[in-house]
Amino acid sequence: MGMETSIEGSRREATGTQCIQRSFAIVRLLAGGDCDGEKLVDIAGSLKLSHPTAHRILKALEQEGIVERASGTQRYRLAAETAWLGVAPFNRCPITRLAVPTLEDLAQKTGDSIFLSVPSHNDSVYADRRFGNFPLQAQRIKVGARRPLGVSIGGRVMLGFMGEERLANTMRQNAERFADWHCSDATVLAGVEAARAQGYLSEDSLIDPGRHVLAVPVRDVVGRAVGAISIIAPTARLKGERASRLLPLLRAGARDVAQALGRQRMSA
Amino acid sequence: MGMETSIEGSRREATGTQCIQRSFAIVRLLAGGDCDGEKLVDIAGSLKLSHPTAHRILKALEQEGIVERASGTQRYRLAAETAWLGVAPFNRCPITRLAVPTLEDLAQKTGDSIFLSVPSHNDSVYADRRFGNFPLQAQRIKVGARRPLGVSIGGRVMLGFMGEERLANTMRQNAERFADWHCSDATVLAGVEAARAQGYLSEDSLIDPGRHVLAVPVRDVVGRAVGAISIIAPTARLKGERASRLLPLLRAGARDVAQALGRQRMSA
DNA sequence: ACGCGATTTTCCGCGATGTGGAAGATTTTT
DNA sequence: AAAAATCTTCCACATCGCGGAAAATCGCGT
Numbered sequence: 046m047g048m049e050t051s052i053e054g055s056r057r058e059a060t061g062t063q064c065i066q067r068s069f070a071i072v073r074l075l076a077g078g079d080c081d082g083e084k085l086v087d088i089a090g091s092l093k094l095s096h097p098t099a100h101r102i103l104k105a106l107e108q109e110g111i112v113e114r115a116s117g118t119q120r121y122r123l124a125a126e127t128a129w130l131g132v133a134p135f136n137r138c139p140i141t142r143l144a145v146p147t148l149e150d151l152a153q154k155t156g157d158s159i160f161l162s163v164p165s166h167n168d169s170v171y172a173d174r175r176f177g178n179f180p181l182q183a184q185r186i187k188v189g190a191r192r193p194l195g196v197s198i199g200g201r202v203m204l205g206f207m208g209e210e211r212l213a214n215t216m217r218q219n220a221e222r223f224a225d226w227h228c229s230d231a232t233v234l235a236g237v238e239a240a241r242a243q244g245y246l247s248e249d250s251l252i253d254p255g256r257h258v259l260a261v262p263v264r265d266v267v268g269r270a271v272g273a274i275s276i277i278a279p280t281a282r283l284k285g286e287r288a289s290r291l292l293p294l295l296r297a298g299a300r301d302v303a304q305a306l307g308r309q310r311m312s313a
Numbered sequence: 314m315g316m317e318t319s320i321e322g323s324r325r326e327a328t329g330t331q332c333i334q335r336s337f338a339i340v341r342l343l344a345g346g347d348c349d350g351e352k353l354v355d356i357a358g359s360l361k362l363s364h365p366t367a368h369r370i371l372k373a374l375e376q377e378g379i380v381e382r383a384s385g386t387q388r389y390r391l392a393a394e395t396a397w398l399g400v401a402p403f404n405r406c407p408i409t410r411l412a413v414p415t416l417e418d419l420a421q422k423t424g425d426s427i428f429l430s431v432p433s434h435n436d437s438v439y440a441d442r443r444f445g446n447f448p449l450q451a452q453r454i455k456v457g458a459r460r461p462l463g464v465s466i467g468g469r470v471m472l473g474f475m476g477e478e479r480l481a482n483t484m485r486q487n488a489e490r491f492a493d494w495h496c497s498d499a500t501v502l503a504g505v506e507a508a509r510a511q512g513y514l515s516e517d518s519l520i521d522p523g524r525h526v527l528a529v530p531v532r533d534v535v536g537r538a539v540g541a542i543s544i545i546a547p548t549a550r551l552k553g554e555r556a557s558r559l560l561p562l563l564r565a566g567a568r569d570v571a572q573a574l575g576r577q578r579m580s581a
Numbered sequence: 582a583c584g585c586g587a588t589t590t591t592c593c594g595c596g597a598t599g600t601g602g603a604a605g606a607t608t609t610t611t
Numbered sequence: 612a613a614a615a616a617t618c619t620t621c622c623a624c625a626t627c628g629c630g631g632a633a634a635a636t637c638g639c640g641t
Contacts, residue, residue: 062332062336062369062370062373062598062599063597063598063628063629063630064333064378064598064599064627065333065336065370065373065374065377066334066373066376067591068330069377072398075400076397076398076400076401077401078401079401080401080405081502084588084589085588085589085590086587086588086589089452090319095629095630095631095632096589096590096628096630097586097591097592097629097631098592098628098629100590101330101628101629102330102333103346104366105330105333105591106332106333108334108393109333109334109337109434110433110434111337119588119589119637122414123398123401123402124401125402125405125431127398127402127434127458128397128399128400128402128403128406128442129317129344129431129438129479130340130341130344130391130395130398130399130411130433131344131391131395131396131397131398131399132344132396132438132439132440132441132456132457133344133345133347133348133398133455133456133457134392134393134457136441136456136457137348137393138393138396141400141410142409142410142413143576145410164392164394165378165397165398166377166378166392166394170338170397170400171400172397172400173400173404182624187401188400188401188404189397189401189402189404190401196426200473202524203631212365223461231418242387252346254494259584266435276641281568285601298564330627331599331600331627331628332598332599332627332628336629352617352618352620353617353619353620354616354617362601363600363601363602364601364617364618364619365600365601365602365619365621366599366600366601368618368619369599369600369622372619387607387608387617387618414633511618
């Protein structure tokens with residue numbers, strides 16, 4: 046476990062439905078967990094819910110088929126069937142399907158870890174990943190894992206190309222959550238600016254000291270970011286001359302994915 | 314709109330959380346809708362919710378980024394970001410990704426409409442579809458659309474290979490909903506039996522008179538159905554000699570997908 | 582295998598939270 | 612432009628969800 050995904054993240058005029066907020070906070074929390082699942086106490090702890098409350102909601106989610114118990118244990122994880130709730134929107138923008146060959150190609154050519162991130166509400170999500178042959182790979186970052194949008198390098202790159210309004214909204218709504226990830230407003234904004242200026246972002250990994258990240262945006266026809274491709278490798282492998290050799294590769298990959306997406310739009 | 318997805322479908326000892334049931338009933342309802350979205354009245358009507366209640370829940374879902382308004386209009390549909398809630402479970406069983414080549418191949422070879430269905434809780438979901446070149450295609454069936462498991466032909470085939478226990482559970486929990494789709498317990502069970510006996514099922518389409526359906530299961534290593542591939546075409550095109558020529562094609566397709574899934578498991 | 586601490590689950594009275602009728606905006610149709 | 616339909620806000624009520632406490636269960640260590 047670990048990640049503090051406080052439920053207060055989206056500070057709203059509480060009018061509405063408390064338990065819907067709580068339910069989806071749980072769903073989002075589980076969305077990032079690995080398939081071993083999370084313990085009730087941890088879920089309750091992270092979201093600052095009482096144990097009975099967390100239990101009751103999880104039970105309801107289980108009845109709805111959204112959540113299941115990892116076989117044997119009584120740990121909770123997202124049910125396989127949750128995947129199918131999103132098929133319709135997914136098919137409207139099947140970026141992960143279209144990106145597969147590109148990601149594999151990049152992983153093979155660079156030998157390092159390649160990630161595809163997508164924006165999701167106020168989070169960035171790792172939508173897919175491929176590993177290369179180099180011994181040290183970023184295994185710790187799971188597909189489905191979420192960060193407040195702006196925390197991960199890929200997230201900052203995306204924020205840079207999602208419009209002023211959304212940038213402002215996200216910064217406001219994620220303000221409190223950034224602290225949990227040891228990064229400030231200023232750091233995030235600096236990254237966003239750099240991404241806008243250069244068209245990419247290169248920074249040390251926050252969660253994984255000794256690793257470096259290089260990220261480029263995937264932009265749709267209008268220029269809006271719909272994702273980001275990033276490469277993660279030991280710092281030594283991503284500095285200086287090699288970095289400048291890798292950058293065009295990443296950019297070409299991002300362009301390919303964008304084009305595949307554009308073609309898709311036509312036929313749908 | 315149309316489909317009556319009564320919230321009472323899963324008659325439960327109501328203790329728990331009413332509004333979670335309602336929220337996900339709405340999400341499931343929208344999951345099947347096309348990208349034009351659904352009107353508030355229709356949503357409220359289908360689920361027998363008061364307008365203010367439906368409105369309040371939808372507003373909450375919108376704040377959570379689960380639901381959005383179709384551009385311009387004020388109709389509700391699932392937000393693109395919903396797709397990313399399910400990426401982790403999806404990557405545990407990426408059947409739709411792996412099935413793409415097979416579906417395309419089948420559509421191209423047969424010229425008709427090919428569908429991939431997956432089981433999701435008490436529903437079957439159309440997870441993907443491909444059209445062939447023949448003029449009449451099953452355009453009305455949208456990707457993401459849901460039926461009570463057992464209503465669609467693909468659903469019956471899957472039910473046949475999901476174990477006695479699940480079959481019994483599903484039959485019990487879907488009993489009331491079958492009526493909405495003009496099919497009885499007996500019809501469903503007959504189909505299930507036939508599917509078990511033959512390894513496939515061939516029946517007239519219920520929702521689309523004049524069309525016929527031929528479906529085969531996609532089974533995992535243990536033999537459990539994880540999906541179904543079906544072909545839909547005007548009845549004349551799916552009878553007699555042509556049907557027996559198509560069946561092996563479908564079966565081969567299902568086997569290919571199953572094998573791809575098996576290979577996937579290894580590497581994960 | 583046994584026992585003890587940690588975790589999950591049930592119970593239940595309180596009250597905050599969600600509810601739906603009715604009325605007021607807004608959009609769409611005629 | 613008027614009318615109909617739909618969407619949204621308001622508000623008083625009571626239902627539904629809340630969380631403290633206790634019971635049942637799990638699982639870890641010896």
